[in-house]
Amino acid sequence: MNLNEFKEKLFDKAKESGFEDSEIYVTNSESLSISIYKQEVEGYNLDKSFGLSFRGIINGKIGYSHTRILDEDSIDMLVNTAKNAALLIENEDTQFIYEGDKNYEDVVCYYEAIDNIDPKDLINIGLEIEKECKNYNENVVNIRGCKVIYSKGDIQISNTKGLDLKNKENILYTYVVPVLEIDGQKQDGTGYKIATNIDEINPRKIAKMGVDEALSKINSKSIETGNYKIALYNEAMVSLLSAFCGVFSADATQKGLSLLKDKENTIIASENVTIVDNPLLENGLSSAPFDDEGVATFRKEIISKGKLTTLLHNLKTAHKANTKSTGNGFKSSYASSVSVSPSNFYIEKGDKSFDEVLNTLGEGLLITEFAGLHSGANAISGDFSLASKGFYIKDGKKAYPVDQITVAGNFFDLLKQITVVGDDLTFPLSSIGSPTVIATGLSVAGK
Structure with a gap:
């Protein structure tokens, strides 16, 4: 069942069950995290997540429920769970399902330049950052963490008052934590970069940032x-x-x-x-x-x-x-x-x-x-x-x-x-x- 069909059936079922207004909040995200240690890929984690939450107002109370599956059984579960939750609420707080605003500002949250990056390129960035730490200073004895992370996702909010909003976002960032030892004293530092374009990531600068911070703490x-x-x-x-x-x-x-x-x-x-x-x-x-x-x-x-x-x-x-x-x-x-x-x-x-x-x-x-x-x-x-x-x-x-x-x-x-x-x-x-x-x-x- 696609999302639009699921939404319409869910709203109809909620109305039949006595909900005055209803809303869905949907997230769909993907995250790739690459960890580097001793010039090898120590961790490669690709996480994909989909989730839908439902909330509705019944007798002035608001109930919540959520699912990761879009099918007929989920519709019944969402409505019944939210209804039961609302009936248990004892406070008198006024609750809202919002009809929306006339204008929404344009905000850049998604960058095409970092969409669909080849994971091999991200691995190479991580390897280069770790290598540059040790090239920059011979006293680097360990790397406490070296990661490159790319994530993207979208959000949709729709309700029975006519609100229908969508937004998508993505981010690319990397960090490294080199550990230095000089005269028996160990210190660490952090180098990092948030980028909207892969060309903005300079492994040597990131390594230098972390190593210089560690050096500054020695003695x-x-x-x-x-x-x-x-x-x-x-x-x-x-x-x-x-x-x-x-x-x-x-x-x-x-x-x-x-x-x-x-x-x-x-x-x-x-x-x-x-x-x-x-x-x-x-x-x-x-x-x-x-x-x-x-x-x-x-x-x-x-x-x-x-x-x-x-x-x-x-x-x-x-x-x-x-x-x-x-x-x-x-x-x-x-x-x-x-x-x-x-x-x-x-x-x-x-x-x-x-x-x-x-x-x-x-x-x-x-x-x-x-x-x-x-x-x-x-x-x-x-x-x-x-x-x-x-x-x-x-x-x-x-x-x-x-x-x-x-x-x-x-x-x-x-x-x-x-x-x-x-x-x-x-x-x-x-x-x-x-x-x-x-x-x-x-x-x-x-x-």
Whole structure:
């Protein structure tokens, strides 16, 4: 049975069973992951996935169900499962099947140049990256990971209110983690590239990126506990922002899980801070013209020069707050329910180069890496205490690498204490981005 025939029969069956409105959400994806180790293909994984979820409103409640098979038995199962689930719901939340928007922005999510790439070419890229690591520096003793990944997929949303949306996307990226050993000390680094054309992947540059990062950490040492001026490198700030971005969800505030409840239109950050959620970002990993409820997406400033202008909403949270959805109703998979999630979420870049940021810092610490974010960061209180690595900065230059330290603070306080924002905005294999920033109020525990 083809999808259109299945959809029509499913909607008819749902209507007969008492559903007022119904919707299907369909994903069809393919992913090729190639792992290289010691100049051999260690792993070659081709995954194909198809899934359809159904949801419908009955007696004001919404029920979900899902399947991977399109046949008559699945139609009965989907309707009955969703109906039974809806009847068990006890809360009074208003639910929505969306009729759609008049206009949807054109967003480039699919790149013909990387479609139908010969897997042999991807294997050769991986082999070359690994080889270049060892050619670049003789102290490379191991490769902790070397992968080339290509994935593509499409999404379709159709419902009984006339909504019929389709979007397709693909991505090619690679990374390598070389391990160096010098004078008995081992350190690793990561080189990576996200590409929209295979010609953008330069194995030597990727290898150099990873090896140089590992080299920079050699001869790391701890420092005394004390008060230091601190700069947070873009990738370190990304990890913090990733850990705490959920506090900007209206669902979290409405459930009492975020301190930003009732803080809209108030100052919650330094005037140097603007945080953007931009699903229309060119080459963004989470760019899309519509969310998983069919709401048209748009660029919005969550924090504008320190002021919290909006939270992230889906249709349900927006109704509760008597506002409009921000187009952030997303599903973690075809089989899950709609939640609130950011798209391309980042701190807007400033006007100082990385070198200028370090010159402004003068003397202090540049934190380049946080570890233990899952256990050391409390998203509700904002408190964090994290094992960290970085560099001691003197006269605006890197003096020596630092590790075995712990940096502690509070995310909400940190937003207010950012004094300088660099222009080196980056998205390190992530849809969360940040430039390097200087912040006060962080404590450092060392030896």
